[in-house]
Amino acid sequence: MESSNFNPSLLRFLQSSPTPFHATQSMKSRLLEAGFLELREDDNWVIDEGGRYFVSRNDSSLIAFTTPTLDFFNTGWRMIGAHTDSPCFKLKPNAQVTRHGHHQLGVEVYGGVLLHTWLDRDLSMAGRATFKTESGDIKSRLIDFKKAIATIPNLAIHLNRGVNTDGFAVNPQEEILPILCDATNEFELKRVIQQQLEAEHDGLNISAILDFELSMYDAQAPAIVGLHDEYICSARLDNLLSCFVGMEALIASDYERPSLLICTDHEEVGSLSTCGANGPFLEDVLRRLSPNPEHYVRAIQNSMLISADNAHALHPNYASKHDKLHAPSINQGAVIKVNNNQRYATNSETSAVYKDLAEQEGYDVQTFVVRSDMACGSTIGPITSGEIGVPTLDIGLPTFGMHSIRETAGSKDAYGLYKVLSRFTKRATLIDR
The missing domain is CATH 3.40.630.10 (Zn peptidases)
Incomplete structure (x- = not known):
C-alpha cells in the first residue's frame, strides 16, 4: 500500500x-x-x-x-x-435502568478503562445480538447504532467544589450509567435492539431477542490532528x-x-x-x-x-x-x-x-x-x-x-x-x- x-x-x-x-x-x-x-x-x-x-x-x-x-x-x-x-463499557444482562426521570443503561467496566475520559462524550452502541426467528432457528447478527444515542454527563463543579484540587474518583456502579432519553418516552431495550437489527439486516423475521453482547463506544470519528498533521487521534x-x-x-x-x-x-x-x-x-x-x-x-x-x-x-x-x-x-x-x-x-x-x-x-x-x-x-x-x-x-x-x-x-x-x-x-x- x-x-x-x-x-x-x-x-x-x-x-x-x-x-x-x-x-x-x-x-x-x-x-x-x-x-x-x-x-x-x-x-x-x-x-x-x-x-x-x-x-x-x-x-x-x-x-x-x-x-x-x-x-x-x-x-x-x-x-x-x-x-x-x-477497554470499554459493556451492557449488563439486565441493562435497562430508570432513575429520576431518565432511562439509562447499566454497564460493566471491561478492562482497564480510564473512567473519567468517558464523561461528556457522544456515545453510541454496537456488538452482537442473538435471536430466535419465526421458524424457530437461533441466529446471531452484528449491530451498530452508529449515531450518538447516549451520554454520561459530568457533575457540575458547583456541586463538586474540590474536583480540581482533591481529584475525582468515579464510582463505576453509580456514576457511569449512560443516559439514553427522558422517561416520558417509552423505552424497552430488547425492542430497540430488534428494531435496529431489522433496520440493518433484511429478512430476519425475528420472533424474540434472546441475548446480546453490546458495548458503548465513542461516536466521534478518528482524525488526523496537529498543526502539521503529526498525530492520529481515535x-x-x-x-x-x-x-x-x-x-x-x-x-x-x-x-x-x-x-x-x-x-x-x-x-x-x-x-x-x-x-x-x-x-x-x-x-x-x-x-x-x-x-x-x-x-x-x-x-x-x-x-x-x-x-x-x-x-x-x-x-x-x-x-x-x-x-x-x-x-x-x-x-x-x-x-x-x-x-x-x-x-x-x-x-x-x-x-x-x-x-x-x-x-x-x-x-x-x-x-x-x-x-x-x-x-x-x-x-x-x-x-x-x-x-x-x-x-x-x-x-x-x-x-x-x-x-x-x-x-x-x-x-x-x-x-x-x-x-x-x-x-x-x-x-x-x-x-x-
Whole structure:
C-alpha cells in the first residue's frame, strides 16, 4: 500500500470497527478483497500450496495465513500477533435502568478503562445480538447504532467544589450509567435492539431477542490532528492500530514464506477464553496445518512471532513517569518492549532480527523499559510464547493516553511498522544457528 493511502485506510478501518466483532468483520472483508479464502473450523480443511486463507472464532478473533509451501517444518512461520479488544463499557444482562426521570443503561467496566475520559462524550452502541426467528432457528447478527444515542454527563463543579484540587474518583456502579432519553418516552431495550437489527439486516423475521453482547463506544470519528498533521487521534488505537498494520503487512507479503496473522479477543482481561491468546485457537490452527507432532515442533522452532501492541510514549507533561533512557517518542519509530521479568517476551535474538529489518527499511527503532519502581503491563507476547514455545518479540507504536476513550499515536509510525513487518514476512533466515 502506498504511504498516501495508508492513514486514510487506517481511519476507515477504525471507524468501521467499534467492537471486536466489527473489527473481525472488517478484516474479513479486506482479506476477501485481497484474494484470501475463508475456512470454517467445523469443516474439513483442504490446504493447497500457494494458498491464502483465514478462519475466525467467536466472530471476534481471526487467524489469516499464507501457504506458498506446505513444508512448514523446514520454513517455519513468520507470525504477527495483535488483539481486537479495547477497554470499554459493556451492557449488563439486565441493562435497562430508570432513575429520576431518565432511562439509562447499566454497564460493566471491561478492562482497564480510564473512567473519567468517558464523561461528556457522544456515545453510541454496537456488538452482537442473538435471536430466535419465526421458524424457530437461533441466529446471531452484528449491530451498530452508529449515531450518538447516549451520554454520561459530568457533575457540575458547583456541586463538586474540590474536583480540581482533591481529584475525582468515579464510582463505576453509580456514576457511569449512560443516559439514553427522558422517561416520558417509552423505552424497552430488547425492542430497540430488534428494531435496529431489522433496520440493518433484511429478512430476519425475528420472533424474540434472546441475548446480546453490546458495548458503548465513542461516536466521534478518528482524525488526523496537529498543526502539521503529526498525530492520529481515535478510540481503540490499542490495539486496532496493530491489527490493521499486521493485516496490511500480510497482504503486502510476496507470498514466498509461510506467514500468519493472529488477532485475538480478550487481551484486556487476561486472554483466557476460547478465542483469546491464552486459549487453544492458534495451536488448533497450527496443528491442523502440521498434524505430525515432530513436524509441528520443528515448524514452531523455525518460526518467530512479532507481538504488536501499543507502547507508552513519553508524555511531555509527565516525563517523570518514564525511565529517561527508555522513553520513546511519537513519530520516531516503533518501540521494542523489554522486561526481564517476562512481562514482555522479547529476547536479544528476536530484538536483533527486528533491528536488522528496520535498518534495511531505513526506519528508526526505540526501546521501552518500565521504571524499576513501577509495575509493568503485559501483552499476548508472553502468553503465546509460553503456550506454543515460539520465539517472540514484543513491539508497539508509541501512544499517548493508552486506555483513554480517545488515544493518540503518530501519523508516521504506523506506516513505518507496516513496511518493516512486510519485510519480516519475506525473511528467509531468522537467526543463523
